[in-house]
Amino acid sequence: MSLPDKAFPVSWDQFHRDARALAWRIAGSDKEWRGIVCITRGGLVPAAIVSRELNIRLIETVCVASYHDYANQGKMSVIKEVNEELLASEGEDVLIVDDLTDTGKTAEVVRAMLPKAHFATVYAKPKGRPLVDTFITEVSQDTWIYFPWDMGFTYQEPINKDPAG
Numbered sequence: 001m002s003l004p005d006k007a008f009p010v011s012w013d014q015f016h017r018d019a020r021a022l023a024w025r026i027a028g029s030d031k032e033w034r035g036i037v038c039i040t041r042g043g044l045v046p047a048a049i050v051s052r053e054l055n056i057r058l059i060e061t062v063c064v065a066s067y068h069d070y071a072n073q074g075k076m077s078v079i080k081e082v083n084e085e086l087l088a089s090e091g092e093d094v095l096i097v098d099d100l101t102d103t104g105k106t107a108e109v110v111r112a113m114l115p116k117a118h119f120a121t122v123y124a125k126p127k128g129r130p131l132v133d134t135f136i137t138e139v140s141q142d143t144w145i146y147f148p149w150d151m152g153f154t155y156q157e158p159i160n161k162d163p164a165g
C-alpha cells in the first residue's frame with residue numbers, strides 16, 4: 001500500500017468554513033440552480049452545507065466508489081446513476097458537489113453523465129483540477145486529505161522525541 005508523503009488533516013470547523021466558502025463562490029455566479037447532484041459518499045457533507053446556503057432543496061445522488069482500500073484507487077464502480085430526467089438534461093443548471101478531486105477519475109466519469117453541469121469540490125489536487133469548475137483550496141498531489149468523518153482523537157508523537165530534550 002503506498003501512502004502519500006504529506007498529511008492534510010481537516011477539522012469539522014475548517015470543513016464547514018471551506019464548504020461555506022465554496023457556496024459563497026458559487027453564489028457569485030447569480031445562477032438559478034435546478035438542483036444538486038451529490039457524489040456519495042464524500043459529497044454528502046459539502047452538499048448539505050451548500051444546499052443550505054444556496055437554498056437548493058432538490059438533491060440527487062450519484063454513487064461512485066474507487067478507493068476500496070485506504071489511499072489506493074482501484075476499479076471505478078458506479079453503484080447508482082442519476083435519474084433519467086437529469087440525464088436527459090445533460091446537467092444543464094445542475095450543480096455537482098464532491099469533497100475533493102484527486103486523480104480526476106471520479107470527476108471524469110460523472111462529467112461524462114452530465115456534461116453541461118457545473119462541477120464544484122471543496123479541495124482539488126493538480127491532476128483533478130482541470131476537471132472541476134470551482135474549488136476552494138488546492139492541495140499537492142503527494143498529500144492525503146484526512147476528513148473529519150474518517151478520524152478520531154489519537155496520541156500524537158512530539159516533533160522532538162529525544163527524552164533529554
Ligand SMILES: O=P(O)(O)OC[C@H]1O[C@H](OP(=O)(O)OP(=O)(O)O)[C@H](O)[C@@H]1O
Pocket residue numbers: 039040041042043064065066067068073098099100101102103104105106107128
Ligand atoms: O479524483 P479521484 O482520484 O477519482 O478521487 C476523488 C474521489 O475519491 C473519494 O471518493 P471514494 O471513491 O473514496 O468514495 P467515498 O466518497 O465513498 O469515500 C472522494 O470522495 C472523491 O469522490
Ligand code: HPA
Pocket residue numbers: 067100102143144145146147
Ligand atoms: O486525499 C484524499 N483524502 C480522502 N479521500 C480521498 N480520495 C481520494 N483522495 C483522497
Ligand SMILES: [Mg+2]
Pocket residue numbers: 039040041042043064098
Ligand atoms: Mg467520493
